Amino acid sequence: xxxxxxxxxxxxxxxxxxxxxxxxxxxxxxxxxxxxxxxxxxxxxxxxxxxxxxxxxxxxxxxxxxxxxxxxxxxxxxxxxxxxxxxxxxxxxxxxxxxxxxxxxxxxxxxxxxxxxxxxxxxxxxxxxxxxxxxxxxxxxxxxxxxxxxxxxxxxxxxxxxxxxxxxxxxxxxxxxxxxxxxxxxxxxxxxxxxxxxxxxxxxxxxxxxxxxxxxxxxxxxxxxxxxxxxxxxxxxxxxxxxxxxxxxxxxxxxxxxxxxxxxxxxxxxxxxxxxxxxxxxxxxxxxxxxxxxxxxxxxxxxxxxxxxxxxxxxxxxxxxxxxxxxxxxxxxxxxxxxxxxxxxxxxxxxxxxxxxxxxxxxx
Amino acid sequence: xxxxxxxxxxxxxxxxxxxxxxxxxxxxxxxxxxxxxxxxxxxxxxxxxxxxxxxxxxxxxxxxxxxxxxxxxxxxxxxxxxxxxxxxxxxxxxxxxxxxxxxxxxxxxxxxxxxxxxxxxxxxxxxxxxxxxxxxxxxxxxxxxxxxxxxxxxxxxxxxxxxxxxxxxxxxxxxxxxxxxxxxxxxxxxxxxxxxxxxxxxxxxxxxxxxxxxxxxxxxxxxxxxxxxxxxxxxxxxxxxxxxxxxxxxxxxxxxxxxxxxxxxxxxxxxxxxxxxxxxxxxxxxxxxxxxxxxx
Numbered sequence: 001x002x003x004x005x006x007x008x009x010x011x012x013x014x015x016x017x018x019x020x021x022x023x024x025x026x027x028x029x030x031x032x033x034x035x036x037x038x039x040x041x042x043x044x045x046x047x048x049x050x051x052x053x054x055x056x057x058x059x060x061x062x063x064x065x066x067x068x069x070x071x072x073x074x075x076x077x078x079x080x081x082x083x084x085x086x087x088x089x090x091x092x093x094x095x096x097x098x099x100x101x102x103x104x105x106x107x108x109x110x111x112x113x114x115x116x117x118x119x120x121x122x123x124x125x126x127x128x129x130x131x132x133x134x135x136x137x138x139x140x141x142x143x144x145x146x147x148x149x150x151x152x153x154x155x156x157x158x159x160x161x162x163x164x165x166x167x168x169x170x171x172x173x174x175x176x177x178x179x180x181x182x183x184x185x186x187x188x189x190x191x192x193x194x195x196x197x198x199x200x201x202x203x204x205x206x207x208x209x210x211x212x213x214x215x216x217x218x219x220x221x222x223x224x225x226x227x228x229x230x231x232x233x234x235x236x237x238x239x240x241x242x243x244x245x246x247x248x249x250x251x252x253x254x255x256x257x258x259x260x261x262x263x264x265x266x267x268x269x270x271x272x273x274x275x276x277x278x279x280x281x282x283x284x285x286x287x288x289x290x291x292x293x294x295x296x297x298x299x300x301x302x303x304x305x306x307x308x309x310x311x312x313x314x315x316x317x318x319x320x321x322x323x324x325x326x327x328x329x330x331x332x333x334x335x336x337x338x339x340x341x342x343x344x345x346x347x348x349x350x351x352x353x354x355x356x357x358x359x360x361x362x363x364x
Numbered sequence: 365x366x367x368x369x370x371x372x373x374x375x376x377x378x379x380x381x382x383x384x385x386x387x388x389x390x391x392x393x394x395x396x397x398x399x400x401x402x403x404x405x406x407x408x409x410x411x412x413x414x415x416x417x418x419x420x421x422x423x424x425x426x427x428x429x430x431x432x433x434x435x436x437x438x439x440x441x442x443x444x445x446x447x448x449x450x451x452x453x454x455x456x457x458x459x460x461x462x463x464x465x466x467x468x469x470x471x472x473x474x475x476x477x478x479x480x481x482x483x484x485x486x487x488x489x490x491x492x493x494x495x496x497x498x499x500x501x502x503x504x505x506x507x508x509x510x511x512x513x514x515x516x517x518x519x520x521x522x523x524x525x526x527x528x529x530x531x532x533x534x535x536x537x538x539x540x541x542x543x544x545x546x547x548x549x550x551x552x553x554x555x556x557x558x559x560x561x562x563x564x565x566x567x568x569x570x571x572x573x574x575x576x577x578x579x580x581x582x583x584x585x586x587x588x589x590x591x592x593x594x595x596x597x598x599x600x601x602x603x604x605x606x607x608x609x610x611x612x613x614x615x616x617x618x619x620x621x622x623x624x625x626x627x628x629x630x631x632x633x634x635x636x637x638x639x640x641x642x643x644x645x646x647x648x649x650x651x652x653x654x655x656x657x658x659x660x
Binding site: 089114 | 562565581582
């Protein structure tokens with residue numbers, strides 16, 4: 001990433017005053033489902049639409065590409081209205097989920113397809129395509145048909161094909177979902193590199209928080225067709241506003257009313273926090289901050305103490321993640337040894353403590 | 365069940381061998397019964413199936429048995445046979461070409477464009493498939509005949525007469541064969557992944573470019589299979605051809621007409637001509653299987 005790119009990125013969220021970049025409100029109605037998401041991005045921004053399956057992320061992407069019409073709203077790219085422009089006339093490149101490389105064309109001809117449609121001669125288009133493949137480190141595979149390419153190679157060809165038309169908006173639909181875990185790591189790093197070099201707006205759709213956080217400068221969390229939270233990856237990871245995000249980033253999240261250092265959670269329990277707030281707030285703390293005891297602890301300095309019942313156990317890395325109900329539903333992480341010593345099993349009663357300093361409260 | 369391995373059976377120890385054989389037979393009987401229940405074909409299905417197979421194969425075998433093999437070279441080198449064969453091949457190919465040029469766009473329209481009455485249009489396209497070809501021939505005469513709805517204008521304005529000409533043969537064959545192609549290509553188009561077309565449009569391709577450069581190559585196997593079906597149907601076309609184009613040797617007498625006519629006074633020639641058509645059919649089938657059926 002060069003310095004110029006970085007300075008553009010720092011303005012993340014606000015489109016440049018010249019009208020450069022993306023400014024959209026995407027409204028698509030389909031039967032009972034309604035998508036209504038506002039998106040703005042400056043050139044150089046990478047925005048991730050993060051959300052569960054069926055949230056409407058892909059519909060938003062298709063609306064940006066012009067593959068589904070907008071029911072309402074607007075779509076401006078670099079100051080130009082695009083809502084009524086057919087997909088072939090939009091300066092938009094798309095990397096589809098399973099890449100959709102044309103199976104009858106070689107990698108080179110797949111990449112040359114776009115330039116050819118934009119008026120380049122066959123020779124020019126092929127020369128451009130060869131340059132793109134070289135940039136992607138795929139010169140050796142230029143003549144290969146898509147079925148001969150590995151998942152990672154196909155992904156790079158798809159990216160080259162989308163970039164070869166010099167789009168002002170690059171769309172990526174679950175760019176890493178089709179890859180196995182090992183390839184994914186490499187491809188994610190490469191994709192991050194290519195996105196950092198890309199000078200226009202990139203919007204990617206993913207249900208994987210790690211992909212979103214590694215690849216994007218800004219996340220828009222979409223649930224049920226609506227943007228429920230927007231911000232930098234670290235902001236969203238620290239201050240989740242929905243259970244979905246809290247679960248994704250591995251936090252216990254509660255909504256309640258704060259009175260000083262005490263937060264009355266909607267369920268009835270209260271949590272003591274280090275922050276001094278009033279009014280509606282969120283409280284979050286990581287499962288690792290929870291300590292479990294078999295008997296009611298007496299000498300504990302922890303300010304928060306709840307009686308809980310174990311509902312489930314699962315391994316989580318080298319830890320055991322315990323799901324608990326009771327005063328407060330929560331997840332707790334503990335070592336395998338600790339879990340064995342406590343005799344944890346579904347139905348067991350335990351006491352959970354959390355230090356106030358390890359909770360994090362922020363206005364809702 | 366295999367026979368006992370050599371070396372195990374000793375002819376001198378007859379009683380033991382006999383005992384063994386006996387037990388084996390018992391095993392086999394039980395094994396067979398079990399086999400039939402599990403995976404074999406039950407008799408009520410197997411029997412009709414074999415009858416059907418015999419019914420389909422027997423006439424072809426009979427054709428081969430009764431073929432005048434000795435006089436075959438003379439029969440097949442006669443001018444009439446070659447004339448009829450050439451006419452058949454030319455007309456069937458021309459009909460297939462017309463079907464491709466007009467039928468593929470029609471298939472695309474049916475598969476890709478939503479318009480009111482699409483179901484009706486599809487039914488109309490399918491109609492010639494089930495219509496008796498003779499009726500098709502009569503209908504073509506009513507439309508394109510000298511006094512037909514359109515034919516009278518063709519005649520008086522351009523001096524074009526279609527019935528009882530070679531063009532008439534092509535028209536009759538196209539009428540009967542094109543639906544095969546349309547239905548086949550439409551099915552392939554429906555099964556094809558439309559997202560490839562979407563990918564093409566996001567790369568700047570117009571709808572027609574996307575069709576030409578992406579859809580067409582992707583559905584090529586389906587088009588080829590449809591074309592072969594249409595070609596075979598055109599080659600064998602009899603009813604519509606004889607009704608609309610007549611039966612003039614050298615001009616409109618195709619192979620099927622020649623076969624039928626020859627059967628009246630020269631059965632040996634009919635058999636020889638029939639064998640030629642059979643050979644062509646088998647060649648088509650082989651080509652279809654090797655090139656397209658395994659590929660798709």
